[in-house]
Amino acid sequence: xxxxRFGFIALIITVLFGVVVVVGQAKQxxxxxxxxxxxxTIAVATPLTLGALSGVYCxxxxxxNIGIEGMMLTAAFFGWLGGIYMFxxxxxxxxxxxxxxxxxxxxxxxxxxxxxxxxxITFKVDQIIGGTVINIxxxxxxxxxxxxxxxxxxxxxGGSVPASPGVLPTIHVPITELFTSICGSSAACLENVQAVxxxxxxxxxxxxxxxxxxxxxxxxxNTRWGLRTRAVGEHPKAADTVGINVAxxxxxxxxxxxxxxxxxxxxxxxxxxxxxxxxxxxGRGFISLAxxxxxxxxxxxxxxxxxxxxxxxxxxxxxxxxRDVIPPQWAFxxxxxIVGLTPYILTMFILTGIIxxxxxxxxxxxxxxx
Amino acid sequence: MSESPIVLEAxxxxxxxxxxxxxxxxxxxxxxxxxxxxxGENGAGKSTLMNLLYGLHKPDKGEITVNGKNAIxxxxxxxxxxxxxxxxxxxxxxxxxxxxxxxxLGDEAVKNGSLDRNSVAKKITDISKQYGLDxxxxxxxxxxxxxxxxxxxxxxxxxxxxxxxxxxxxTAVLTPQEAEDLFRIMRDLTARGVSIIFITHKLKEVLAVAxxxxxxxxxxxxxxVKPSETDSAQLANMMVGRQVILxxxxxxxxxxxxxxxxxxxTVRDQRDLETVHNVSFSVRGGEVLGIAGVQGNGQTELxxxxxxxxxxxxxxxxxxGKDLTGKPPRIITEAGLAHIPEDRxxxxxxxxxxxxxxxxxxxxxxxxxxxxxxxxxxxxDENARKLISAFDVRTPSAFVNAGKLSxxxxxKVIVARELSRNVKLVIANQPTRGLDVGSIEYIHSEIxxxxxxxxxxxxxxxxxxEIMALSDRIxxxxxxxxxAIVEAKKTTREQLGLWMAxxxxxTA
Numbered sequence: 001x002x003x004x005r006f007g008f009i010a011l012i013i014t015v016l017f018g019v020v021v022v023v024g025q026a027k028q029x030x031x032x033x034x035x036x037x038x039x040x041t042i043a044v045a046t047p048l049t050l051g052a053l054s055g056v057y058c059x060x061x062x063x064x065n066i067g068i069e070g071m072m073l074t075a076a077f078f079g080w081l082g083g084i085y086m087f088x089x090x091x092x093x094x095x096x097x098x099x100x101x102x103x104x105x106x107x108x109x110x111x112x113x114x115x116x117x118x119x120x121i122t123f124k125v126d127q128i129i130g131g132t133v134i135n136i137x138x139x140x141x142x143x144x145x146x147x148x149x150x151x152x153x154x155x156x157x158g159g160s161v162p163a164s165p166g167v168l169p170t171i172h173v174p175i176t177e178l179f180t181s182i183c184g185s186s187a188a189c190l191e192n193v194q195a196v197x198x199x200x201x202x203x204x205x206x207x208x209x210x211x212x213x214x215x216x217x218x219x220x221x222n223t224r225w226g227l228r229t230r231a232v233g234e235h236p237k238a239a240d241t242v243g244i245n246v247a248x249x250x251x252x253x254x255x256x257x258x259x260x261x262x263x264x265x266x267x268x269x270x271x272x273x274x275x276x277x278x279x280x281x282x283g284r285g286f287i288s289l290a291x292x293x294x295x296x297x298x299x300x301x302x303x304x305x306x307x308x309x310x311x312x313x314x315x316x317x318x319x320x321x322x323r324d325v326i327p328p329q330w331a332f333x334x335x336x337x338i339v340g341l342t343p344y345i346l347t348m349f350i351l352t353g354i355i356x357x358x359x360x361x362x363x364x365x366x367x368x369x370x
Numbered sequence: 371m372s373e374s375p376i377v378l379e380a381x382x383x384x385x386x387x388x389x390x391x392x393x394x395x396x397x398x399x400x401x402x403x404x405x406x407x408x409x410g411e412n413g414a415g416k417s418t419l420m421n422l423l424y425g426l427h428k429p430d431k432g433e434i435t436v437n438g439k440n441a442i443x444x445x446x447x448x449x450x451x452x453x454x455x456x457x458x459x460x461x462x463x464x465x466x467x468x469x470x471x472x473x474x475l476g477d478e479a480v481k482n483g484s485l486d487r488n489s490v491a492k493k494i495t496d497i498s499k500q501y502g503l504d505x506x507x508x509x510x511x512x513x514x515x516x517x518x519x520x521x522x523x524x525x526x527x528x529x530x531x532x533x534x535x536x537x538x539x540x541t542a543v544l545t546p547q548e549a550e551d552l553f554r555i556m557r558d559l560t561a562r563g564v565s566i567i568f569i570t571h572k573l574k575e576v577l578a579v580a581x582x583x584x585x586x587x588x589x590x591x592x593x594x595v596k597p598s599e600t601d602s603a604q605l606a607n608m609m610v611g612r613q614v615i616l617x618x619x620x621x622x623x624x625x626x627x628x629x630x631x632x633x634x635x636t637v638r639d640q641r642d643l644e645t646v647h648n649v650s651f652s653v654r655g656g657e658v659l660g661i662a663g664v665q666g667n668g669q670t671e672l673x674x675x676x677x678x679x680x681x682x683x684x685x686x687x688x689x690x691g692k693d694l695t696g697k698p699p700r701i702i703t704e705a706g707l708a709h710i711p712e713d714r715x716x717x718x719x720x721x722x723x724x725x726x727x728x729x730x731x732x733x734x735x736x737x738x739x740x741x742x743x744x745x746x747x748x749x750x751d752e753n754a755r756k757l758i759s760a761f762d763v764r765t766p767s768a769f770v771n772a773g774k775l776s777x778x779x780x781x782k783v784i785v786a787r788e789l790s791r792n793v794k795l796v797i798a799n800q801p802t803r804g805l806d807v808g809s810i811e812y813i814h815s816e817i818x819x820x821x822x823x824x825x826x827x828x829x830x831x832x833x834x835x836e837i838m839a840l841s842d843r844i845x846x847x848x849x850x851x852x853x854a855i856v857e858a859k860k861t862t863r864e865q866l867g868l869w870m871a872x873x874x875x876x877t878a
Contacts, residue, residue: 222485224478231464231475238462241426242476242526243447362465370426 005296008355009304012346013041016311023330024322035195037314042199044317045303045310046206046271047072047281050264051288052295052302053209053216054109054257059297060220061253062233063120064127064365067134068261069285071112075265077142079105080164080276081149083269087165088157097165102205102266109262110255112138117254121247124367135285143278164274171207173200205263205271212260216299229253233361236368246368261285283344290347296358305350312342374402376438377565378423378454378534383432385418392418393429394589400534400567403560407568407580411609411806412777415589416569417459420536423567424456425449436534450477452534455527459539461519465512470494472511473526490529497528502558516664517548524555528564535559536567541575545664546834546867553579571609573602585609610807618814618839621822625842626655629795629826630676635685635695637671645671647850648685653795653826658817660841660858661830664870668850669830670712673799676828677709678702679717690794703732706794708820710784710801712830714777718784721773725765726754728772729787761786762812778809785816796820799830814840834863834870848872 017037024033051068058065083101086092092100112134119130149156175197176190183189220226228249231239236246264284269276287309294308295301316339319326323334332338378400385393393415400406410416421427423434425443434441436452443449449456463472470490479486479493491507498504503521511519520540527535537556541549556566556579570576576583577597584594585608592608606614630653637646645668653659663669674680676687678699687695689705703709711717719728730739730750738749754768763782765775772783781801789796798817802810817840821827831837837844838858845855846869854869 223483224480224485227467227471227475227478227485231467234464234466235462238464239475241424241446241456241458241462243445243450244476 002356004356005294005301006304009308012308013311016315016342019333020315020318020322023326023333024318026325027322031192032195033318035199037311037318038199039201040314040317041307041310042202042210043206043272043310044313045306046209047264047267047284048288048291048306048309049209049213049303050205050260050267051285052291052306053212053299054260054264055289055292056216056220056295056297056299056302057229057253057257057260058113059292059364060233060361061229061250062236062361062363062366062368063117063250063254064131065113065116065254065257066128066131066286066289067112067116067138068131068257068264068288069281069283070131070135070138071109071116071258071261072265072268072285073138073142073279073281074112075105075108075262076268076280077146077265077276078108079262079266080269080274081145083165084162088162094165098168098270101165101270102168102263105266105270106259106262109258109260109265111258113254113258113261116258117251120367121250121254124369127365127367139279142276146276146278161275167274168203168205168271170201170203173197175200203271205267208263210303213299213303220299230361232368233363236363236366240368240370250368264288287343287347290351293358293360294350294355297360308346309343312339312346315342316340374404376400377402377436379435380419380423381433381435383419383422383429383434385415385422385427385429387418391589393422396432396586396589396591398584398591400565401582402565403563404581405556405560405566405568405579407570407576407583408586409570409573409576409583409605409609410586411571412804413588413806414586414609416586417538418589419586420456420538420567420569423449423454424536450530450532453532454534454536455530455532456536457520457523457527457538457540459542461516461523463511463519463522465510467511468507469505469509469511469514469522469525470507472522473507473529477530493529494525497525501528501555501562503528503555516543516666517545517551520544520552521555524559533563534565534567536569538569539571540568541570541572543665543832545870546863547871549575573605573609576605577602587611606807614807614811618818620818620840623656623822623842625657626824628652629655629690630828631686631688632676633686633688635672635675635682635687637668637675637680637682639671644683645850646675646682649847649850649852650685651845651852651855653828655794655826656821656824657842658821658827658829658840660837660844661828661847661852662834662837662844662866662870663832663847665832667847669799669832669847671850672847673709673712673797673828673830676797677707677711706792708788708791708793708796710781710788710796710798712799712803714780714784715773719772719780722771724754724769725758725763725772725775725783726750726768728783729754729757732787732791757786757790760790761816778805781805781809781813785813789816789820793820793825796825796827797830798827800832801829802831802833802836834866837866838863846870 017034020037021030021033051072054068055065079101082104083097086097086100087094116130116134119125120127150161151159176194179193183193228244232246232249240246268280291305291309292302294305319333319339326334376399380396380398383393383396396419408416422429425445425448434443441452470487473494474490479489494507503525505518505521505525511522540552544552560566568580580597582594582596585592585605587609633650634648635646636644636648639645661669671680675682678697681696686693692705694702694705715721730753734740739746751768758768761782763779765779772780801813817827829840841858843855844858844861845852846866848870
């Protein structure tokens, strides 16, 4: 990752945060606004981060995966459904059902990825078409099952959506407690510490995603697995001549990618809100791909790019909070359909390559023939 | 040599590919510490035999023994295990990886779960010292010159403790000096007990470096000889199966007026790097100007700029006094250019079109091939029949897809299309690459015919022999610049080789 790119990312995030601070300062102190923005940014960037990591694994191994969107959507549905089943039919504990739901989501991602792997590695189908198939399949499958299970006449759950076991809890990081003695009796100090603490109090998938970013970076660039993965994505024939099984490496990485996409799906229905609606991923899988490209196919770069998109979504969310104090000259910011465009405009802008071109793995998207 | 033991033996190897018997009952053996050259034309079956030894393909019949033991080689892993290493013609290196990463790939040193780059670097340094193969383990492979990349490939085999090293056409990408250096390394390796199979189609090299020579033709072994008992003519005869004229028959010829004039052109490639820098030269009617140089020194971009496939960023190109700088290919073609492109399959032909259609690609849009915007199949067919017989294209009919032809016949289709038109200038880029001797002879004679007819010829080739045989004047390209232009008669291979390697000496 070059510094120009990181600099651009920092600049955009600063601008987005700055706008909210300017608008909201009448209502809340800047520190509170910034920490709240930061907390939201990290949370909403989670599926983008995981989606981008999914893409990094697949494409570093030489398989283009535009089916991440579909994998996320399917995983979101089946993870949620699995949780409900465990909770309602098998009467399991809510927490156990939720955790099992996450596993179902990961498994679903892997199964969808297996389909993509079979199509693109074994049958050498055009990988863009393979990914498109997955996206279309996901929309149809989840829409159909959602209706059949919950809303149709004689549906399994008798026409109504049963109570889901809920969502993953927020994990509290005891920073405030740590600083209580340091702050002493100063209420202002404690207030600030509490504000900062909010950034760190995230849910498990959000926290896990960040860990996975650094873990993936290490795996990709410092382990045997990573070296071989990158080799089959750059020059599969060279890997073959030193005895590396190209198809096996590609299969494994596409499956790992699918699991990441599955975990991203779990974020929507098991970590964020405990409900499913058709098309709920709303293009996030594609924005993930943009993040992956802007991050130059590196996990840390992709994460940084995902944060930019997260910040633009956080801007939208925070604007709702300050809508009554928005000065008249900023009134257009109330229009969610204008602000809501930010991530999409950013995507187009970034992909034009104005901020410097990125280089995909040399054999990305090319089936390997001996 | 004869007393040293046989380390590798292939007996009765047969391999059938759809439509070709690539290896037909081939016998071959390699003794410890020798350089055994495998000589043959493209398609003679050399690479197939090596791919079988290296486990990339499986033989239909026959057996391979290594150190006297029957060897079953199903994959490169098996052959690496047996101590066989291969340096492929197209390097199996990953440009974005470091030397150490490339060398260890597939046989990684791992400490506590991480790659142990330091221990690999140390091992590479040891190998470098032992065999005189100087490489920097931390350098990025993509930034290294090809000669050094080749060393990395050799180090890669030695890192895996290879005792048998197969070198597939190793000199194709090297300057004569780099090739000399490679031969020195090869002798160093054999002195330390490594056995080498040296695959090539270059007679001079074989005679210079090999201990024994096995000649292959059309999938069969013709003979195995010692260099002291043979000569170029005999080897060429075995290789081709008939008498071969090794030199091109070329009379002195008066050059006429300047046809192509290139003034200070600069060209950038698709990565926006300046690959041709301020190049000037001219070619007169009735002369062949050869551009020598190791591949990748800007020849591709230069020829693209001259033929209209790429716009130069500055400078001027004129053909017969007409300014054609940055004009589209059709305008330049109509001004009298014949272009034999470097990559015949991608830029010379539409492989899924018939021969007849391919032969009309330059002027399909006007009479007689086209009438009021409709193609005239009869005219296309007639034209094709005429050219097929005039240029000796071996094909069942004019309606066969160009992709179905052999490389030599594909090239003849291009040559027929380009040289049959009324042209003033021929730009031929690597016109004989990968062709059999018969086709090479034919294309060389056609190029000389054009020259004798008063046409200006610009010949770009990485084969120094070809440049020397055909050119009246020779320009040497190095890192995007013309470093020298000389009369062909007044120079030597060695001198050209020095210029190709970057020794900047200007001559008028």
